[in-house]
Amino acid sequence: MSPEPAVRLRPFPFRAALAICSDIDGCDLPTFLAVHRYLNDPRSGLGLPVADSFFGQGRDPGQMAYFLPDGRTPGPEAHHIIQALRGGIIDSLHSWGDFNLAAPQPQALRSLAARLVEDLHRQGLSVKVWLNHGDPCNRQNLRARLQPGYAGDDPASPYYTADLLKPLGLKYYWWSDLVSWPLSNRPDSPGSRLRPGINALKNTVKILLGQRQKARTTAQIMELCQPVTLRDGLALMAFTRHLRGLKEPTSRHTLRYTLGDPVLEQLLAQEGYLILYTHLGLPRPGPGEELFPLPDRTALDRLAQHYHAGSIWVAPTVRVLSHWLMTRHLVWTAHREGERLIIHLESLQDPTTGPRPPEPEELAGLCFSVPAAGEVILRLAGRDLVPQVFGPDHTGERVVGLPPPPPPSLEALKL
Numbered sequence: 087m088s089p090e091p092a093v094r095l096r097p098f099p100f101r102a103a104l105a106i107c108s109d110i111d112g113c114d115l116p117t118f119l120a121v122h123r124y125l126n127d128p129r130s131g132l133g134l135p136v137a138d139s140f141f142g143q144g145r146d147p148g149q150m151a152y153f154l155p156d157g158r159t160p161g162p163e164a165h166h167i168i169q170a171l172r173g174g175i176i177d178s179l180h181s182w183g184d185f186n187l188a189a190p191q192p193q194a195l196r197s198l199a200a201r202l203v204e205d206l207h208r209q210g211l212s213v214k215v216w217l218n219h220g221d222p223c224n225r226q227n228l229r230a231r232l233q234p235g236y237a238g239d240d241p242a243s244p245y246y247t248a249d250l251l252k253p254l255g256l257k258y259y260w261w262s263d264l265v266s267w268p269l270s271n272r273p274d275s276p277g278s279r280l281r282p283g284i285n286a287l288k289n290t291v292k293i294l295l296g297q298r299q300k301a302r303t304t305a306q307i308m309e310l311c312q313p314v315t316l317r318d319g320l321a322l323m324a325f326t327r328h329l330r331g332l333k334e335p336t337s338r339h340t341l342r343y344t345l346g347d348p349v350l351e352q353l354l355a356q357e358g359y360l361i362l363y364t365h366l367g368l369p370r371p372g373p374g375e376e377l378f379p380l381p382d383r384t385a386l387d388r389l390a391q392h393y394h395a396g397s398i399w400v401a402p403t404v405r406v407l408s409h410w411l412m413t414r415h416l417v418w419t420a421h422r423e424g425e426r427l428i429i430h431l432e433s434l435q436d437p438t439t440g441p442r443p444p445e446p447e448e449l450a451g452l453c454f455s456v457p458a459a460g461e462v463i464l465r466l467a468g469r470d471l472v473p474q475v476f477g478p479d480h481t482g483e484r485v486v487g488l489p490p491p492p493p494p495s496l497e498a499l500k501l
């Protein structure tokens with residue numbers, strides 16, 4: 087048995103990774119279905135693996151929410167939400183509810199959150215991703231740098247509901263932070279020296295203005311994801327989303343900017359990650375109105391070309407985050423057994439749970455650069471997995487690994 091220096095864990099089988107991470111604000115079921123038919127369907131649409139989010143409680147009639155605005159009665163969309171969670175077309179909860187303009191009543195908030203968690207549990211479903219967004223009335227939201235009123239994780243607040251996040255199965259939360267550049271894998275990437283310097287200057291200004299709580303660390307502007315401890319002690323992974331030029335509102339009709347060629351080119355040059363902040367249900371289409379205007383369709387077509395050509399990996403938010411966690415925190419070793427190269431997947435040093443075996447779905451898309459010839463085996467908990475050969479990558483290296491996750495299925499929605 088001898089160690090094998092020529093083996094390298096790769097970030098992904100593609101050159102870069104992208105998730106379209108959509109807040110469900112203002113979206114009704116017909117728009118949701120039409121958008122995902124267009125984006126996801128491999129035959130009549132673009133075949134892009136894009137997932138979406140849902141609210142626990144809605145504000146407007148027809149909004150994609152599990153409960154009606156009374157916070158108790160499952161709405162007509164509840165069944166579709168369950169099916170979409172099952173098929174992976176929904177992977178994120180846009181908090182317990184949409185409380186823009188009027189804060190929730192604390193007791194009603196708690197019973198709505200408890201009921202939602204219970205209903206999902208009964209269906210054998212969990213939700214790993216939380217989108218922490220909304221106006222300051224959304225007191226149920228979790229700690230966020232620029233929103234001092236969010237109190238869902240503060241045990242001293244009447245809005246405290248974060249004790250229900252573990253039973254929900256939550257692991258990742260968007261902590262309301264945005265950056266306008268793709269996040270790299272490589273410490274030597276363009277911008278990796280410049281941006282921390284600019285950020286330090288901005289922080290100095292914030293501190294001088296008495297806004298120390300608004301300052302950001304280098305990791306906050308350079309890393310896709312990082313461990314945080316909420317005010318009640320719950321450990322979660324917080325992630326950052328991307329918005330080019332920080333243009334709001336970000337919608338289906340601004341994809342021409344947020345996913346335009348300059349963004350995709352920069353992402354490829356960084357060989358990095360991008361989780362796009364958008365609202366795919368906005369604006370709500372009027373009768374006979376086009377869902378995607380031509381410039382936005384063109385941007386999506388280009389993204390689909392990159393995806394189908396194997397250069398940009400497009401996947402639901404939860405898949406990109408799980409994959410990031412794996413490539414950053416997997417402990418592995420490589421050695422020879424006779425002619426065979428054995429890559430031993432030892433454990434995942436998960437910052438929120440401590441060392442644990444990786445879940446099978448987290449291993450999807452895991453890949454290694456290996457020597458040009460010879461048999462390779464991935465070994466997990468004494469089991470040998472025969473990896474797929476992804477072929478030489480754009481630099482000519484031989485890449486082997488486990489197949490990427492299957493795309494979310496529209497079938498579950500019985501379209």
Ligand SMILES: [Zn+2]
Nearest residue numbers: 109111219220
């Ligand atoms: Zn939102």
